[in-house]
Amino acid sequence: MFEVAELGHTLSPRRYAARLPDLRAQLLSAHLALRSQKFPVIVIVSGADGAGKGELVHRLNEWLDPRGVSTHAFWDESDEEHERPEAWRFWRAMPGRGRIGIFFGSWYTRPIIRRVYGKARGVQFDAALDRIVAFERMLTDDGALLVKLWLHLPKKQQKLRLKKLEEAGRLAPDDWKHYKLYDKFTGVSERALRRTDTPLAAWHVIEATDRRYRELVAADVLLAALEARLQAPSSPQVATLAAGEAGGAQAKRVKGKVDRANSILSHLDLSGRLSDAAYKRQLAEQQGKLSRLAWAARRKGVSMVLMFEGWDAAGKGSAIRRVTQAMDPRLYTVVGVAAPTDEERAQHYLWRFWRHLPRAGRTTIFDRSWYGRVLVERVEGFATPAEWDRAYGEINAFEEQLVTHGIVFAKFWVHISPAEQLRRFNERQIIAHKQYKITEEDWRNRKKWPDYRRAVDGMIRHCSTEYAPWTLVAGDDKKFARIQILKTIVQRLEAAL
Amino acid sequence: MFEVAELGHTLSPRRYAARLPDLRAQLLSAHLALRSQKFPVIVIVSGADGAGKGELVHRLNEWLDPRGVSTHAFWDESDEEHERPEAWRFWRAMPGRGRIGIFFGSWYTRPIIRRVYGKARGVQFDAALDRIVAFERMLTDDGALLVKLWLHLPKKQQKLRLKKLEEAGRLAPDDWKHYKLYDKFTGVSERALRRTDTPLAAWHVIEATDRRYRELVAADVLLAALEARLQAPSSPQVATLAAGEAGGAQAKRVKGKVDRANSILSHLDLSGRLSDAAYKRQLAEQQGKLSRLAWAARRKGVSMVLMFEGWDAAGKGSAIRRVTQAMDPRLYTVVGVAAPTDEERAQHYLWRFWRHLPRAGRTTIFDRSWYGRVLVERVEGFATPAEWDRAYGEINAFEEQLVTHGIVFAKFWVHISPAEQLRRFNERQIIAHKQYKITEEDWRNRKKWPDYRRAVDGMIRHCSTEYAPWTLVAGDDKKFARIQILKTIVQRLEAAL
Numbered sequence: 001m002f003e004v005a006e007l008g009h010t011l012s013p014r015r016y017a018a019r020l021p022d023l024r025a026q027l028l029s030a031h032l033a034l035r036s037q038k039f040p041v042i043v044i045v046s047g048a049d050g051a052g053k054g055e056l057v058h059r060l061n062e063w064l065d066p067r068g069v070s071t072h073a074f075w076d077e078s079d080e081e082h083e084r085p086e087a088w089r090f091w092r093a094m095p096g097r098g099r100i101g102i103f104f105g106s107w108y109t110r111p112i113i114r115r116v117y118g119k120a121r122g123v124q125f126d127a128a129l130d131r132i133v134a135f136e137r138m139l140t141d142d143g144a145l146l147v148k149l150w151l152h153l154p155k156k157q158q159k160l161r162l163k164k165l166e167e168a169g170r171l172a173p174d175d176w177k178h179y180k181l182y183d184k185f186t187g188v189s190e191r192a193l194r195r196t197d198t199p200l201a202a203w204h205v206i207e208a209t210d211r212r213y214r215e216l217v218a219a220d221v222l223l224a225a226l227e228a229r230l231q232a233p234s235s236p237q238v239a240t241l242a243a244g245e246a247g248g249a250q251a252k253r254v255k256g257k258v259d260r261a262n263s264i265l266s267h268l269d270l271s272g273r274l275s276d277a278a279y280k281r282q283l284a285e286q287q288g289k290l291s292r293l294a295w296a297a298r299r300k301g302v303s304m305v306l307m308f309e310g311w312d313a314a315g316k317g318s319a320i321r322r323v324t325q326a327m328d329p330r331l332y333t334v335v336g337v338a339a340p341t342d343e344e345r346a347q348h349y350l351w352r353f354w355r356h357l358p359r360a361g362r363t364t365i366f367d368r369s370w371y372g373r374v375l376v377e378r379v380e381g382f383a384t385p386a387e388w389d390r391a392y393g394e395i396n397a398f399e400e401q402l403v404t405h406g407i408v409f410a411k412f413w414v415h416i417s418p419a420e421q422l423r424r425f426n427e428r429q430i431i432a433h434k435q436y437k438i439t440e441e442d443w444r445n446r447k448k449w450p451d452y453r454r455a456v457d458g459m460i461r462h463c464s465t466e467y468a469p470w471t472l473v474a475g476d477d478k479k480f481a482r483i484q485i486l487k488t489i490v491q492r493l494e495a496a497l
Numbered sequence: 498m499f500e501v502a503e504l505g506h507t508l509s510p511r512r513y514a515a516r517l518p519d520l521r522a523q524l525l526s527a528h529l530a531l532r533s534q535k536f537p538v539i540v541i542v543s544g545a546d547g548a549g550k551g552e553l554v555h556r557l558n559e560w561l562d563p564r565g566v567s568t569h570a571f572w573d574e575s576d577e578e579h580e581r582p583e584a585w586r587f588w589r590a591m592p593g594r595g596r597i598g599i600f601f602g603s604w605y606t607r608p609i610i611r612r613v614y615g616k617a618r619g620v621q622f623d624a625a626l627d628r629i630v631a632f633e634r635m636l637t638d639d640g641a642l643l644v645k646l647w648l649h650l651p652k653k654q655q656k657l658r659l660k661k662l663e664e665a666g667r668l669a670p671d672d673w674k675h676y677k678l679y680d681k682f683t684g685v686s687e688r689a690l691r692r693t694d695t696p697l698a699a700w701h702v703i704e705a706t707d708r709r710y711r712e713l714v715a716a717d718v719l720l721a722a723l724e725a726r727l728q729a730p731s732s733p734q735v736a737t738l739a740a741g742e743a744g745g746a747q748a749k750r751v752k753g754k755v756d757r758a759n760s761i762l763s764h765l766d767l768s769g770r771l772s773d774a775a776y777k778r779q780l781a782e783q784q785g786k787l788s789r790l791a792w793a794a795r796r797k798g799v800s801m802v803l804m805f806e807g808w809d810a811a812g813k814g815s816a817i818r819r820v821t822q823a824m825d826p827r828l829y830t831v832v833g834v835a836a837p838t839d840e841e842r843a844q845h846y847l848w849r850f851w852r853h854l855p856r857a858g859r860t861t862i863f864d865r866s867w868y869g870r871v872l873v874e875r876v877e878g879f880a881t882p883a884e885w886d887r888a889y890g891e892i893n894a895f896e897e898q899l900v901t902h903g904i905v906f907a908k909f910w911v912h913i914s915p916a917e918q919l920r921r922f923n924e925r926q927i928i929a930h931k932q933y934k935i936t937e938e939d940w941r942n943r944k945k946w947p948d949y950r951r952a953v954d955g956m957i958r959h960c961s962t963e964y965a966p967w968t969l970v971a972g973d974d975k976k977f978a979r980i981q982i983l984k985t986i987v988q989r990l991e992a993a994l
Binding site for chain 1: 521522529550554555558559560562564567568569572575577601602785788789821822825827828831833835864929930933
């Protein structure tokens with residue numbers, strides 16, 4: 001793969017100067033056109049040490065409109081980053097729609113370095129690369145334009161370059177150490193590039209020996225990608241088309257009328273009840289356990305994500321309070337999921353959940369969640385069928401990252417019968433401090449019960465994985481529901497500690 | 498001060514139950530009314546260990562609308578927090594307008610603990626308290642409603658309570674250690690409360706022995722504060738009135754026609770020029786120095802904030818590029834200050850700058866800055882005279898925190914003559930890749946040159962402090978300007994390292 005980048009390409013100052021003004025004007029005009037577009041651009045600048053990655057980043061910043069671009073270098077991790085799944089640091093740096101993010105270092109850096117230094121075996125390396133492919137697929141499905149640049153430097157050239165940098169005092173700390181592993185590094189990188197070179201996220205290998213050549217080629221690649229995307233009949237179309245393929249394949253799985261008898265939810269036994277006395281006793285018992293376990297988790301740096309979904313008036317809020325009562329307020333945060341802010345709207349729908357992941361030893365409780373994508377957004381038509389259909393896989397991949405990182409994760413669907421919901425709606429309209437909880441919207445949603453039931457069924461079917469199973473909570477009796485939830489959390493924590 | 502909270506107040510279950518439903522309904526209705534208001538509410542819950550702070554936080558969360566409240570516990574610092582000025586962690590947790598933030602722990606915690614453990618002398622403690630008064634004043638001036646609750650527990654009661662918590666497994670790690678210092682803690686806390694008890698940020702000391710009593714009183718205090726503020730003739734008025742006093746006093750300083758002869762800017766010698774050869778030589782020299790210094794700063798964990806203001810077309814952008822060319826892209830971020838996002842608009846105007854402060858060893862470069870408050874916002878009337886006038890003091894306090902934290906800080910006003918600006922505007926309209934930089938707005942701004950000159954004069958007069966002096970850059974010759982800027986940065990870094 002790198003042979004094509006050892007041909008000795010150079011560009012004379014004269015030809016460079018002749019081409020530059022036009023290229024800059026075109027690049028800038030494409031960038032300005034991007035502003036009004038609803039997709040983000042991610043430019044990955046990677047390659048060998050000394051290949052001029054830093055210089056290229058400078059140059060791109062010079063040639064683009066500084067107001068629409070931000071550069072992120074992924075280097076040493078902060079503890080806040082280390083305490084969360086690896087992708088968190090990339091999510092927090094994602095450019096919003098209409099903006100360009102230049103990533104100096106990326107999700108490739110760590111897998112490649114680990115493999116080169118023998119800290120990961122080949123099979124682990126391949127698995128990491130496959131996860132990258134899925135991750136990039138998710139970004140491009142959402143409309144992101146990915147431009148992946150690899151600056152290649154032949155071995156001799158690298159040595160020359162590092163010496164020059166050293167003389168100028170510009171050498172980064174690990175550069176010489178990496179040089180000694182040149183051959184290994186090249187082999188590992190080639191494998192990474194081959195395995196992650198996909199139609200919507202293709203690699204561009206650029207010969208980096210000559211500054212003028214590599215800069216012009218990089219700018220050309222970026223320009224071509226921008227222009228192709230901007231000139232597409234309808235830009236979002238690209239994403240929709242791509243998603244359409246996957247959607248088509250998956251659609252078969254979910255199609256076919258899920259009638260009431262077939263519904264997973266209809267099989268849930270809602271008859272569970274607890275007497276006041278039994279509830280009081282069990283509540284105290286479970287809360288006591290949870291309290292101790294939460295402190296133990298804190299000491300061991302184990303974090304937890306709890307997620308609550310359920311019908312309106314199913315009792316999510318009051319169940320969450322029974323959980324939080326048992327925990328020191330320093331140990332948890334409750335995130336109520338409401339309408340997204342404009343910073344959130346400018347990002348992939350999972351971004352707003354990534355930003356709330358807990359630090360080590362802490363808990364984040366989501367009151368409603370990323371499943372909104374396949375529930376309300378599906379039912380109300382805010383997401384296209386292709387979008388909500390591919391969300392199942394995206395959500396599974398997201399939750400897998402939580403669990404792989406060692407986060408204790410539980411997700412609850414609090415279920416009630418339509419009759420019980422009606423009773424609670426009516427009750428809410430009478431009690432003063434509950435009136436604010438019942439709105440016209442709740443009544444409207446209630447009419448769509450069958451649509452929601454279908455959506456919930458699909459969600460449970462596709463997203464009940466071995467690592468993150470759904471806990472279906474029988475909620476017609478609030479006391480019974482709360483104890484089920486507390487017991488589940490206590491069991492998960494006990495198993496983890 | 499605490500004597501009033503040792504009177505043995507209790508509340509019978511009967512009276513508690515009788516009062517509760519009304520109180521909850523009122524609290525909730527006040528909270529719902531807050532949603533449409535343009536001010537944030539900060540509730541500080543502090544006091545002795547074992548006084549029930551955690552329980553109170555739970556209760557407030559239960560009684561308020563969960564969608565409009567967020568709770569933040571300030572406990573152990575992450576390294577990202579540690580590497581920035583102390584207030585950064587509070588800024589990142591600030592509630593937006595229309596929302597309630599419950600702060601469990603606050604800016605009082607560390608000064609009090611440090612004083613109790615003898616790590617700060619009395620005079621340092623007092624200075625810390627004075628900074629808190631100024632900080633809270635800034636928040637309330639901006640419209641924030643501050644509700645400061647202190648739960649007081651007599652010594653005997655604290656012992657009983659800690660024992661109970663211990664039995665229930667709910668004791669926080671340092672609780673017994675703190676108990677041994679009860680008397681010291683009480684004395685230090687009293688001093689803190691007295692010194693920071695101001696009209697717009699008053700303390701409410703609540704006797705905490707009886708759960709029902711302390712919870713109802715706390716809710717009453719919060720309710721009264723909310724209602725008073727909501728019923729004020731025009732809510733923002735409170736802030737404006739308060740600011741008006743200060744504004745009136747300061748206004749004298751800035752009033753009086755600043756005529757051209759008196760202008761600081763008019764005294765700046767703009768005749769400096771550099772030949773191409775001298776420029777090339779000095780650029781290479783200064784960039785080499787900066788490159789080495791940036792790596793040295795990285796090794797020592799010294800961070801840097803550079804800030805650029807100046808006339809349109811003064812050459813800020815190209816000067817910034819000469820700085821960044823010398824630095825590894827992993828070491829710096831450029832923040833171009835444009836229109837705020839809605840998350841930013843919902844906060845104090847300084848919030849959006851706090852969020853970009855660099856980690857240890859890194860540099861943030863602001864292209865335009867917080868001075869927008871006293872420049873464009875003043876001239877265009879986006880900020881009231883009271884608002885921009887008090888901003889001088891707020892900005893000085895902000896910059897002092899940067900410098901006190903050890904951040905190397907430089908701020909540049911890049912100055913050009915009106916004639917030179919005109920020449921550059923015309924040039925921009927001709928060169929293809931510069932056209933995007935010149936808009937109708939630039940021409941409009943140019944017509945307001947005298948207004949801006951007055952604003953710049955005021956800014957330099959009020960915000961050139963010994964710890965953060967303005968560097969006025971003679972910019973009619975771009976080469977000359979760039980070298981001045983590079984030299985200044987190099988000098989600052991050399992002095993710091």
